[in-house]
Amino acid sequence: MSRPNGTDxxxxxxxxxLLGATGFVGVLTAEYLAAHAPEGLRWAIAGRSxxxxxxxxxxxxxxxxxxxxxxxxxxxxxxxxxxPESLRExxxxxxxxATTVGPYVLHGEELVAACADAxxxxxxxxxxxxxxxxxxVRHDTRARETGARLVHAxxxxxxxxxxxxxxxxxxxxxxxxxxxxGFVRTHAMFSxxxxxxxxxxxxxxxxxxxxxxxxxxxxxxLMGRRATAPPSAPRFAKEIGAWALPxxxxxPQVVRRSAQALERYGPDFSYRHYAAVERLPVALGGVAATxxxxxxxxxxxxxxxxxxxxxxxxGPSAARRAKSWFSVRFVGxxxxxxxxxxxxxxxxGYGETAKMLAESALSLAFDHLPKTAGQxxxxxxxxxxxxxxxxxxxxxxxxxxxx
Numbered sequence: 001m002s003r004p005n006g007t008d009x010x011x012x013x014x015x016x017x018l019l020g021a022t023g024f025v026g027v028l029t030a031e032y033l034a035a036h037a038p039e040g041l042r043w044a045i046a047g048r049s050x051x052x053x054x055x056x057x058x059x060x061x062x063x064x065x066x067x068x069x070x071x072x073x074x075x076x077x078x079x080x081x082x083x084p085e086s087l088r089e090x091x092x093x094x095x096x097x098a099t100t101v102g103p104y105v106l107h108g109e110e111l112v113a114a115c116a117d118a119x120x121x122x123x124x125x126x127x128x129x130x131x132x133x134x135x136x137v138r139h140d141t142r143a144r145e146t147g148a149r150l151v152h153a154x155x156x157x158x159x160x161x162x163x164x165x166x167x168x169x170x171x172x173x174x175x176x177x178x179x180x181x182g183f184v185r186t187h188a189m190f191s192x193x194x195x196x197x198x199x200x201x202x203x204x205x206x207x208x209x210x211x212x213x214x215x216x217x218x219x220x221x222l223m224g225r226r227a228t229a230p231p232s233a234p235r236f237a238k239e240i241g242a243w244a245l246p247x248x249x250x251x252p253q254v255v256r257r258s259a260q261a262l263e264r265y266g267p268d269f270s271y272r273h274y275a276a277v278e279r280l281p282v283a284l285g286g287v288a289a290t291x292x293x294x295x296x297x298x299x300x301x302x303x304x305x306x307x308x309x310x311x312x313x314x315g316p317s318a319a320r321r322a323k324s325w326f327s328v329r330f331v332g333x334x335x336x337x338x339x340x341x342x343x344x345x346x347x348x349g350y351g352e353t354a355k356m357l358a359e360s361a362l363s364l365a366f367d368h369l370p371k372t373a374g375q376x377x378x379x380x381x382x383x384x385x386x387x388x389x390x391x392x393x394x395x396x397x398x399x400x401x402x403x
Contacts (some may be wrong), residue, residue: 011091014044015365019111020100021045021080022052024315025125025155028354029100030056034063034070036393041071046079046090053078081107084114089119098123098154098361105131105204112150113138113276119146121364125357126359127157127250130204135213136375137218144374151381153254154360155353159378160328160395161273163253163387165342166364166379167397169265173335177268180332182255183240183276184247186348187325225272227259239331239340244343246275258379265335321347329400338403345395352395359389 018033020026022045030045037043045060047053052074057346061073077093079086081101091097091114101107104126115122126132132152143150153159165180172178229252237244252273259265315321324347332339345352360378363369367385378386391397 004145012095014042014075014095015094016041016098016143016361017045017046017077017090017094018043018074018098018100018361019081019090022049022056023100023320024045024371025350025354025357026100027056027285028350029098030060030074030359031063032354032358033362034074035062035067036358037367039069039071041362043071043073044077044094046077048080050076050078050080052351065337066250069085071139077259078123081110084110087111087116088116091120094120096121096123096364097358097362100125100357101124102128104128105134109135109138109205116140116146116148116150117200118149121149122366123154123357125153125155125157125353127155128150129253130208130211132250132253132375133215137211137214140218142375145325147373149364149372149381150362150375151360151378152375153250154378155248156326156356157347158251158254159356159360159386160326160345160348160394162254162332162377162379162396163330163383163390164341165255165271166258166262166383167343168330168332168339168341169188169259169269171339171341171399171402172266172332172337174264175264176266176335178266178332179272180255180330180333181237181239181244181274183237183244183274183329183331184241184253185329187323187329222260223264225260227256227268229253229256229271229273231268232272232274237276240276240329242276242278244276247273247275249273254377255379259375274393292378315350324348324351326352340400342398342400343396344353344398354387354396355393356390359393360386363389 018030021030033043044301045053045056057073057076064070064073077090079090087110097111097115097120099111102125104124105128108124108126108131108364112122112135130155135150139150161182164182168180169178234243234245252271255271259269325349327344328343330341360382363382363386367382369385372381387397
């Protein structure tokens with residue numbers, strides 16, 4: 001099997017190591033790899049409990065052996081986010097490490113540091129701006145030196161939005177100012193990990209702002225071009241026939257960083273990110289709920305109570321996930337053209353997130369990609385290759401209309 005991005009890592013034992021494999025999304029990611037990865041994949045599952053990992057390995061072996069041409073059963077590695085030495089050893093044995101262990105601001109840095117130092121590609125599911133900014137400041141330079149690609153937010157945060165904006169831009173003229181708006185609709189139960197990360201970020205407002213300021217001091221200025229994700233107010237969006245509520249997520253930051261790195265986004269690019277809600281009472285309720293959650297996050301007893309209600313590592317049944325879906329509609333304008341596109345799929349918080357993480361890791365391991373290093377986005381690191389992979393895996397990228 002060809003490994004175009006692993007030619008300088010031929011002595012490494014594994015193409016992909018999945019850390020946190022026995023958690024809820026970790027299991028789904030491991031099962032996806034067993035069911036869909038190519039024959040010859042050298043991979044391992046890693047975590048704290050050898051017993052749980054062995055049980056999972058037996059299940060994965062059954063999935064892989066039921067296929068014609070599937071991968072062998074994975075190896076089992078013991079590694080712990082609180083044990084830096086185990087993470088360094090893991091990173092030195094892998095070409096790509098994928099991790100589901102969050103909240104990342106609490107449990108993620110040692111692995112990023114290990115991958116940056118070892119020249120190992122890294123993907124995660126974080127939606128935490130503070131973590132991403134801190135990792136840029138502390139580890140981007142070293143990753144550039146070693147050739148490691150550190151790709152955060154490889155799940156529903158922020159693959160559909162980052163690659164969707166990239167896909168939309170590719171339908172618009174080159175060399176002109178462009179504006180893209182993204183409108184998110186979901187029918188799904190959010191994951192415990194996502195909730196824990198959001199709650200933690202709401203409670204860490206000063207730290208989040210400090211990390212953002214520190215990143216701005218380290219980032220080079222964009223010369224001759226501009227890329228922004230301006231704040232916006234709630235509005236009725238005639239272009240989609242729904243109320244648009246600004247989403248306080250990491251997604252617009254990720255899209256802006258892709259636009260900063262890629263000249264295809266034009267000389268002056270802006271992106272706005274919304275939740276699309278058809279009925280005004282529901283929209284008002286959403287605003288109120290977000291405000292209440294933010295307020296509760298500032299109070300330790302309320303924060304602990306909420307954390308106990310939605311714990312990371314837990315999730316809904318397969319039947320419930322099968323009824324879930326997401327749709328992100330984009331409206332792009334520039335150069336006298338207006339384009340409507342859509343990225344859509346099934347259960348965003350679990351099934352599709354596992355798919356996105358797995359395909360991101362496979363893309364870094366095997367696809368012919370642009371030469372990049374350091375902290376990069378999915379659009380910058382994998383772009384068309386990952387888009388094609390996700391399309392082949394059942395996620396829709398389509399042009400609805402061009403005016």
